[in-house]
Amino acid sequence: MSERLPTDVTNDPHCTSWVSSANRAHGDFPIQNLPIGVFRRRGSSAAFRGGIAIGDQILDLGALAASGVMGGGDAAAAVNAAARPTLNELMRLGPQSLSALRRALFEGLLEGSAQRAAFQPCLVAQSEAEYSVPAQIGDFTDFYSSIHHATAVGRLFRPDSPLTPNYKWMPIGYHGRSSSIVVSGQSFHRPVGQRLPPGQQQPVVGPSARLDYELELGVFIGNGNPLGCPIPIARAESHVFGICLLNDWSARDIQAWEYQPLGPFLAKNFATSVSPWVVSLQALAPFRVPLARGPHDPEPLGYLAGESNAVAGAMDIRLEALLQTATMQARDEPPQRLSCTSFRHSYWTVAQLVAHHTINGCNLCAGDLLGTGTQSGPAPDEAGSLLELSLGGKQPIRVGSTEERVFLQDGDTVIFRAWCAKPGAARIGFGELRGQVLPAESNGGRRG
């Protein structure tokens, strides 16, 4: 029996909140969303703690826990667990506790709620907040779940056989670095590394000349599995805490020179960005769609197969990537959209990523992060990286009123957004993920 969550009262589009900014038509954070993050007042030296996005406010879970309004029981234990600088303890509590917490928060924020007086003092304006990576991430794994991305990139290296023979049999993944995961708003320096200039025999060391972004989603693990005990696909989603945006910044020249035979390494681990708000699977329940597979695609092997794959394994999460150059910023020009696509086009589902990751007994832990891999849709303007949009670096892209880009330049800010919308459901969003490229450190690697 598959465990895809059905919609429940917390998805009811007719419900509104006494937090009036939550009821705007095109906002990200209506009462049907209730994503969780970790925040504090900007400039404060107080501890970071969990918070819930509602309209343009944050419900401070530290304050809510201290108020005692939740009483006892699962929801109260969950709020207490969430009142910490990282959400790992909350994640560890498992799906029943998370569900109880969601219900309790929904009831407290609902228009006409008897608990309004207790909840209202716990609100902090998002405009006054700063955020933190929401979990202590024990391990970060990046996948390659978009067949359109894999095909486009593969074509650059292997024109005759863009997809490796294993692509349609397994969600290909590789381990990433957790220490360099940063939250939206944090900038980073253009990485220095080895690259082999075209036509040369010897590599050189210097700032990457082919810096790129990758439009991905990040999947946080809730309760984990013991070492040696695979997670059956029917239970995979019960191990998922929620989903955020993820930018897997990539240095394509460093990657091309280093990646054989053991995969990407320094091309990736100089920085990875995540958005602050983690959207629950319950909030995503109205936006489940069938997994799109072709009639000639192989049937997945047993541990990757399941009825929920076909019926509602995928998620229609719209994704867009925008760019704002330093010049555009100086001229107050808005960011320019470079691509827009949907996670529904992914070849592999979130449940399949979890089941595959654990088939050999590997143990996922609360707070682990899985990247979906760059999400590109079927059309060229749905490509989730500059490498693809520029046709392998050959076709410059017009940006702003006067500029062009092949890869990122210093001062560029990349912005990701995601949302779900359909008739009969309340629109929910993921907020923004933004990051700016700073120039390479001028000492070229000689500091300590």
Next chain:
Amino acid sequence: MSERLPTDVTNDPHCTSWVSSANRAHGDFPIQNLPIGVFRRRGSSAAFRGGIAIGDQILDLGALAASGVMGGGDAAAAVNAAARPTLNELMRLGPQSLSALRRALFEGLLEGSAQRAAFQPCLVAQSEAEYSVPAQIGDFTDFYSSIHHATAVGRLFRPDSPLTPNYKWMPIGYHGRSSSIVVSGQSFHRPVGQRLPPGQQQPVVGPSARLDYELELGVFIGNGNPLGCPIPIARAESHVFGICLLNDWSARDIQAWEYQPLGPFLAKNFATSVSPWVVSLQALAPFRVPLARGPHDPEPLGYLAGESNAVAGAMDIRLEALLQTATMQARDEPPQRLSCTSFRHSYWTVAQLVAHHTINGCNLCAGDLLGTGTQSGPAPDEAGSLLELSLGGKQPIRVGSTEERVFLQDGDTVIFRAWCAKPGAARIGFGELRGQVLPAESNGGRRG
């Protein structure tokens, strides 16, 4: 100015300890060693805490901290930091504190020490101890530093060009999984996964039929570096906490099917084993040797170059791998040595691994673990994996009195040992790393 540690009084081979078992001629743990680990009495529910191996005893750093005998100052702060279930806080203190701790422990354990009466009650017999992974490992990176291993394995896949063009320019590395790192003595189940049987078009799922070990060293990071700030090679060793044994268990059939294009993943992350004792660079100081490079090998690029590479960048750490089958165990036959080599044959030094890992700004953190990659020496019987010893699975190896092995079978125990010995220095050892292969879980992946 390079920062390779010179020998000091703690390396003086004439010194002995009042712990008489430390003075045996061929022991691993004389007073010149003093490796640190995390332990508790077996069967106890007390907390794990730091301990120092001395002879056949452990100096309990929790007890030592509680005794107050260290007074104030750096050494006392270090002992307090070490009296915890993981050594990360100690690692973070940096090389000066570690050096002060080593001096203080050496003085306390020295024959004739005035502190014997305070130290003696803090001894626990190793035979009564159980161990834990010594650090909370934020990230695990595995390298590929042995040119003999890379060549032998590369030859199996690319007979005409076994080494990729980048091999001699950079220490190739990839991220591994930290959640599945276990300590010596912990067994694991044969992993289940996808493999493509020879000559077939479709993969199957089942227990790996080509399970192997990899004889490696593990390098623990002490104090880390901020994101964006590379570690210059001249300072790289000051960021190293110490070295242990590491077994990067590998499922070769899972690896062959999954590794393109993003590297090994499930073939590796079902289990990785480390030995309990971490040997300091100071203890290794007498065993530094020149890095062996050929006259036609390229000069390393600037950030990987340094006078200490040529003079004493390498370490003459002897390594051996032994196998004991279930049958041998039942017959009380001793483990059989399969290979013996030295870390001196590594193409890349520990300092180069650290400098390369951070050249792009990647941030190492206290407790991070770097695997050196399988260490194989130049001769065939110095190969650090069954894949190489069996010539790619083609040449069975005689084991015990009646058996053969190509790859590991259920019930096999693999044992690694390492030591350093030369005239004029006290022999030091790394203890043992052992792990046993249990049969695959019989449900083939349907538990959760």
